[in-house]
Amino acid sequence: MHHSRIAIYPGSFDPITYGHLDIIQRSLKIFDHVIVAVARNSQKNALFGIDERVELIRTVLKDEPRVSVDTFTGLLIDYVALKKAHVIIRGLRAISDFEYEFQIAQMNSTIGHAIETLFMMTSVQYGYLSSSIVREVCSLGGAVDSFVPQAVKNAMQQKYCLKNQLLS
Ligand code: ADP
Numbered sequence: 001m002h003h004s005r006i007a008i009y010p011g012s013f014d015p016i017t018y019g020h021l022d023i024i025q026r027s028l029k030i031f032d033h034v035i036v037a038v039a040r041n042s043q044k045n046a047l048f049g050i051d052e053r054v055e056l057i058r059t060v061l062k063d064e065p066r067v068s069v070d071t072f073t074g075l076l077i078d079y080v081a082l083k084k085a086h087v088i089i090r091g092l093r094a095i096s097d098f099e100y101e102f103q104i105a106q107m108n109s110t111i112g113h114a115i116e117t118l119f120m121m122t123s124v125q126y127g128y129l130s131s132s133i134v135r136e137v138c139s140l141g142g143a144v145d146s147f148v149p150q151a152v153k154n155a156m157q158q159k160y161c162l163k164n165q166l167l168s
Contacts, residue, residue: 004032006085007118010076013038014046015152016057017134019126023091024067026120033066035083040073047135047159060149077112086115093122093130139163 007027013020013036020036027034038053048056050071057069072079080088088108090101105117122129134147138156145153 005030005087006033006035006083007031007087007089008035008037008076008080008083008085009089010037010039010072010079012043012046012131013053013057014043014048014131015053015134015148015156016060017126017129017131017148017152018146019091019093019122019129021060021149022123022126023089023120024061024064027089028064028066030118031087033068034089035085036061036067036069037076037079038069038071039076040071047156052155056152056155059151075111077108077115080112080115088115088117090117090119091122092119093127 007030009020009024009027011020016036024034024036036057038050038057040050054069054071061067061069076088080086088105090105092098092101101117101119105119108115108117129147134144135156137147138144138153139160144156148156
């Protein structure tokens with residue numbers, strides 16, 4: 001009997017970047033379905049609200065029927081179990097990602113029954129790319145075209161124009 005393989009790709013996605021999209025496309029070669037799960041845990045300096053982040057992810061992945069977008073609160077492993085999935089995907093960029101990811105993965109495999117965390121190395125061209133660096137570049141008026149899709153760029157520029165108007 002065929003069981004479809006589902007993976008959960010959790011994160012903040014504030015906003016989604018080409019680095020995330022690369023991990024998603026590569027995951028689709030291994031899994032039948034990927035659920036991008038935006039964490040609802042409060043973040044003080046988030047640029048986009050949860051619904052805006054979900055909307056942007058849906059927009060950029062609208063032609064990919066094997067990806068769905070969702071949000072979760074509370075423990076990730078509870079959400080993974082709820083979705084009847086067994087695999088969490090995380091990306092790894094620099095060694096600096098490793099210690100934190102290692103700790104979380106160990107904790108999740110201890111408290112989460114039979115849940116595996118699968119790490120994917122970043123592609124070389126995205127090794128330095130993070131949502132926070134893109135936010136910073138955009139807020140200072142830099143070009144972000146090689147980091148995020150057009151829809152995300154437009155949404156960011158709107159946010160920062162609004163912010164600048166409020167400040168001036
Ligand atoms: P979090 O706040 O949970 O780290 P992010 O939205 O920043 O959420 O990232 C979600 C996941 O995507 C993390 O596993 C992160 O390591 C990975 N990721 C982010 N940017 C890249 C990138 N450029 N290359 C590979 N993985 C990435």
